[in-house]
Amino acid sequence: MIEQSVTAARAQMPEYEGDTVWSEHEPLIDRIPRWVAMTGLFIAIVGIWYAVTALEIVSNIILPTPMETWSDIVFVGGNMVSGGYMLEALVTTTKTVLLAFGLAMAIGFSLGVLVGETKFGERAVMPYLVAIDTMPKVAFAPLFIAWLGFGIASKVALATFIATFPIVVSTAAGLYAASENERMLFKSIGASRMQTLVRLKLPTGLPYFFTGLKIAAVGVMAGAITGEFLGGGQGVGALIRVSASQLDTPRVFSLIIYLSFLGLALFLAVVWVQKTFVFWNKSDKPGGAA
Amino acid sequence: MTARTREPAEARPVYRIERLTKTYGGFTALHKVNLTLRKGEFGAVIGSSGCGKSTLLKIMAGLLPPSSGRVVLEDKPVLGPRRDIGMMFQQATLLPWKTTLGNVLLPIEMRDGKAAARAAEGRAEELLELVGIGRAKHVFPGELSGGMAQRAAICRMLISDPAVLLLDEPFSALDELTRDFMNMELQRICLEREATSFLVTHSIPEAVILADRIFIMEANPGRVAEIIEIDLPRPRNLDMINTAKFGEIVHHIREKLGKEAFGA
Ligand SMILES: Nc1ncnc2c1ncn2[C@@H]1O[C@H](COP(=O)(O)OP(=O)(O)O)[C@@H](O)[C@H]1O
Ligand SMILES: [Mg+2]
Numbered sequence: 001m002i003e004q005s006v007t008a009a010r011a012q013m014p015e016y017e018g019d020t021v022w023s024e025h026e027p028l029i030d031r032i033p034r035w036v037a038m039t040g041l042f043i044a045i046v047g048i049w050y051a052v053t054a055l056e057i058v059s060n061i062i063l064p065t066p067m068e069t070w071s072d073i074v075f076v077g078g079n080m081v082s083g084g085y086m087l088e089a090l091v092t093t094t095k096t097v098l099l100a101f102g103l104a105m106a107i108g109f110s111l112g113v114l115v116g117e118t119k120f121g122e123r124a125v126m127p128y129l130v131a132i133d134t135m136p137k138v139a140f141a142p143l144f145i146a147w148l149g150f151g152i153a154s155k156v157a158l159a160t161f162i163a164t165f166p167i168v169v170s171t172a173a174g175l176y177a178a179s180e181n182e183r184m185l186f187k188s189i190g191a192s193r194m195q196t197l198v199r200l201k202l203p204t205g206l207p208y209f210f211t212g213l214k215i216a217a218v219g220v221m222a223g224a225i226t227g228e229f230l231g232g233g234q235g236v237g238a239l240i241r242v243s244a245s246q247l248d249t250p251r252v253f254s255l256i257i258y259l260s261f262l263g264l265a266l267f268l269a270v271v272w273v274q275k276t277f278v279f280w281n282k283s284d285k286p287g288g289a290a
Numbered sequence: 291m292t293a294r295t296r297e298p299a300e301a302r303p304v305y306r307i308e309r310l311t312k313t314y315g316g317f318t319a320l321h322k323v324n325l326t327l328r329k330g331e332f333g334a335v336i337g338s339s340g341c342g343k344s345t346l347l348k349i350m351a352g353l354l355p356p357s358s359g360r361v362v363l364e365d366k367p368v369l370g371p372r373r374d375i376g377m378m379f380q381q382a383t384l385l386p387w388k389t390t391l392g393n394v395l396l397p398i399e400m401r402d403g404k405a406a407a408r409a410a411e412g413r414a415e416e417l418l419e420l421v422g423i424g425r426a427k428h429v430f431p432g433e434l435s436g437g438m439a440q441r442a443a444i445c446r447m448l449i450s451d452p453a454v455l456l457l458d459e460p461f462s463a464l465d466e467l468t469r470d471f472m473n474m475e476l477q478r479i480c481l482e483r484e485a486t487s488f489l490v491t492h493s494i495p496e497a498v499i500l501a502d503r504i505f506i507m508e509a510n511p512g513r514v515a516e517i518i519e520i521d522l523p524r525p526r527n528l529d530m531i532n533t534a535k536f537g538e539i540v541h542h543i544r545e546k547l548g549k550e551a552f553g554a
Pocket of ligand 2: 343344345
């Protein structure tokens with residue numbers, strides 16, 4: 001009976017004929033696919049650059065046109081591929097960067113463990129590190145050149161010096177990252193201090209360590225190039241300085257482009273190693289360590 | 291399952307906590323706590339949060355030194371972490387870079403090395419089967435549910451074959467259905483192994499369904515205010531929660547706790 005009357009009432013109701021789809025839309029700018037957005041932005045920037053040079057708002061001596069720059073990029077690329085002097089410069093800078101990165105990793109990691117794991121490191125070493133870190137480290141460049149000469153060593157030293165600090169800080173921070181629960185667990189299963197360090201604190205701190213490495217990858221590039229600006233030698237930085245002094249701005253631009261490839265490659269290498277080693281995600285899932 | 295008749299009065303005390311005091315700076319967390327557990331007994335401690343339950347458990351486990359007093363297990367004073375003491379916390383705390391099996395084997399790996407851990411793999415797999423997650427042995431903890439993670443933590447506690455199980459609110463982060471089920475699992479494990487167990491909880495029904503004796507703790511300073519014997523038969527089941535006797539016991543404890551907390 002009740003059912004019947006409900007059916008009857010429903011039959012009398014008018015059908016709803018409005019929208020059946022949610023009317024919430026993402027704004028247009030957020031719906032552009034990534035590759036379209038990136039290409040569009042690139043074209044826009046080059047377009048503005050072209051306009052600025054074509055209208056001679058800025059003199060061509062100071063700012064080359066996009067076409068000039070492009071043809072110089074092609075020229076420099078050709079020189080490198082055919083094993084010319086610019087390849088030599090790039091190899092020198094790459095060597096400097098990799099050597100410095102390796103040294104910074106070794107020194108930074110060791111100091112980081114000293115600071116993060118021992119009271120002595122935390123109390124005595126850390127204050128000095130903080131003090132040195134606040135100094136403008138580039139200012140040490142002349143000193144390194146005076147000590148180590150105009151060869152690759154002085155550049156490696158400066159780049160290492162700059163890149164070490166972020167690794168120290170992130171390694172130490174990583175060692176503090178293990179939770180009280182995890183420490184208690186290791187204590188309760190009779191783990192030694194060394195075991196707790198190697199089996200708990202270091203793996204837990206890996207994501208922090210890699211964050212430090214990414215900052216260091218940027219720092220090591222800056223250090224190497226600055227060293228080459230100030231100390232001459234054979235690297236890309238020295239080439240850039242010479243080109244700039246000759247007002248060969250297209251060359252400066254194209255050398256910077258190739259340098260940024262080097263920096264990007266280093267950065268991506270770090271990202272790749274991180275993805276391989278830190279395969280777990282510190283998710284908020286209940287199973288993972290809290 | 292064989293219904294083991296427990297006669298706590300006749301069993302000898304294996305765990306003795308004597309005049310245990312713990313101060314943090316000027317704050318007294320525990321004041322002259324005395325309690326004993328008999329072999330195979332299931333003790334539960336209940337009390338408001340901050341009354342020193344976790345502190346008591348950590349000292350019993352040898353994870354924290356007492357300020358004064360002593361803890362004796364099997365006639366040997368507890369002066370640090372021991373292999374015959376198994377612990378479980380509110381968080382499963384599984385290492386996310388190890389599989390379930392690897393996590394269960396962690397205590398063996400730490401104490402006896404990798405080779406011993408490999409040798410114990412069969413036993414770890416049996417334990418995982420025992421708690422019903424044998425199929426998750428090669429899975430990483432990020433993919434486990436809260437209940438499954440705590441099951442793995444149970445296995446990790448049992449792998450060293452401890453004589454005593456110390457449990458600090460082990461299931462309180464789980465939903466109620468899972469928690470009831472896990473409590474029955476816990477009872478089964480304790481009965482099978484004849485393990486002496488000590489559970490910290492703030493759920494009265496949980497304490498009543500599991501424990502032979504309940505220690506009611508009072509805060510400021512933390513101390514054992516009352517001991518209640520629970521003489522419900524073993525093995526217990528969840529249906530007992532609906533019996534009049536169970537209700538009476540819960541009511542009695544709630545009144546006691548209310549008195550401690552509010553002086554009513
Ligand atoms: N490491 C510590 N330092 C200082 N005070 C502490 C420390 N650990 C616990 N306490 C204090 O001791 C009291 C008891 O803590 P706890 O044993 O964790 O209580 P419960 O487990 O019963 O909630 C609390 O008041 C807490 O603030
Ligand atoms: Mg607690």
